[in-house]
Amino acid sequence: MTEEKIAVTSESTALPRKSFATFPVTRPTLALLLSVAALILIVPPLLDALYLRVFISSVIFTIAATGIAVLYARLGLVSLAQVALVGVGGWVTLRMWHATGLPFEVNMLTGAMISGVVGMLIGLPALRMRGLFLALITLMGAAGFQILVTGTQFPNGGEGVLGIAVTSIFMPRPVLGESDEAMLRYVCVVAVLCVLFVELNRRTRPGRAWALIRKSEACAMASGVNVAFYKAWGFALAGFIAGIAGALLAATLGVLDATTFPASESILLFALTVVGGAYNWLGLVLTGLLFRAAPALLNDIGVNGHLAYVIFGAGLLHALITAPTGIAGQILEGLKQLTKRRVGR
Amino acid sequence: MIAIRDVSVSFGGVLALNNLTVNLADSVVGIIGPNGAGKTTLLNVFSGFVTPACGSIRAFDTDLLAMRPHQRARWGLRRSFQTEQVVDDLSVADNVRAMLDSLPVTSRSERERQIEKALTYVQLEGKADELGSALNTYQRRMVELAKTLVGSPRIVLLDEPGAGLREEEVDALRQTILGIGEQFGAMTLLIDHDVEMIAATCISTVVLDFGELLAFGPTAEILKDDRVKAAYLGIEEAE
């Protein structure tokens, strides 16, 4: 038994040594990962019902922001349709469940895949456009979804393709997330899986292609990269992840409402991704908290929740002017300085 | 063997290349000319970043211009850029690996072998795991060069690889360029402003001036040519 283990470890360290050395897990990252894991275990029982729900939806929008970050941090592209794509994923998941009654996970993956396809279609202009024009196109996609879904509403157990009923039937939670506490853990696990899936992409062929495209498209083409394909891949991945978030939101609430998915929310989530930091997962956690927990917290201490927008605006200015890697970038940089100083002493 | 026929490129009113016709056959061919002569534009036509108004380029019996840019890379066209394009947040090995990703090199071990060979050839074998951002100017140029050498290159286009290098680094670069044909089987087209570099590495040389072919022939003869001296070397002296 022990011998077997040793054999396995020595082999696995010998083979992909290079690829591991290329992406070291730094000590601050490890420490943060552990503390988040500890928080997930300790915090849920301590929260009251309201904050449990607030944190569930914070994590869900952390997942959505992970998709924004793929496009923004890896490809330098701005997509203002992410919350709309969350809506697409939610719509398909609800539609699937009411039509088939299949387990939640199956419906979630279906919703994610369709949302990925829609994301790719919205991103198609990106093959020719960039910057402001691309952002506007994606925003039009978001506005289009807003109009459609306001007109039709989300499926809630009725007849026909649209599936609208007068009294809503609620989609049940996944088996592993029936209570709010369990659901919080469930969304956290899915969030980690999503971050790891993106990380897998980043460290392999798509990630290298994205890095070259970000450097310059000429450089990418000269390296044999099919630029159109890998941009489309980025949009599909971002849409897929938005779809996952949408499915989780639908599961948490049982029904969805069109007012949750206006185009303005897509803009806000993008802005907060820049503020939180698109370049690592800590920034995405912050994004989720800013998007959902900050307004709730302000309300709680008696401040009008809309004041959050003013704070976000100031945060965005700050990020654009002094902190291109967001709050998370600043925190990690600070940690690095701290450890360096301690070693130096 | 590369046959360039009647290639013309204009940007607005500027004729960057004017009916360029020339046959290149030597293992290392130089391209010289004053600033703005059209040298980079010619490489951009090769790469497919610029579509010429007319003309054709046949390389080893393939119509190069019929392929899309990334397909040309897969076919065996390689290039480095006047401003180097090493990606800072990829490791040295990954910078090179990115080139192999889209090539039909099937086995993983073969890929790793080629990356190692290329990095060893440019003497960066100890730097494989370092990030691009950790490299100095010379090392960055060498990473770009290594990138052009993996995956059976047929034509390697180098756009001023010696720019910004110190003298001893230029010497090392010279040796590196000279070995490409023998070690990797590729034909090299070299743009450089350094006449000594051209004289030491290029068997024949193309001289461009305002998009026109001013002269073409064995490098030694070309560098003695009075018209070339007037158009190109004279300008260098004046600078």
Ligand SMILES: Nc1ncnc2c1ncn2[C@@H]1O[C@H](COP(=O)(O)OP(=O)(O)OP(=O)(O)O)[C@@H](O)[C@H]1O
């Ligand atoms: N994309 C472009 N758009 C407009 N004009 C261009 C473009 N690329 C090149 N030119 C013009 O074409 C001419 C040739 O430029 P090119 O870059 O090929 O010169 P070069 O020989 O490489 O010069 P250098 O030695 O300075 O690199 C110049 O007048 C340049 O201004």
Ligand SMILES: [Mg+2]
């Ligand atoms: Mg040039």
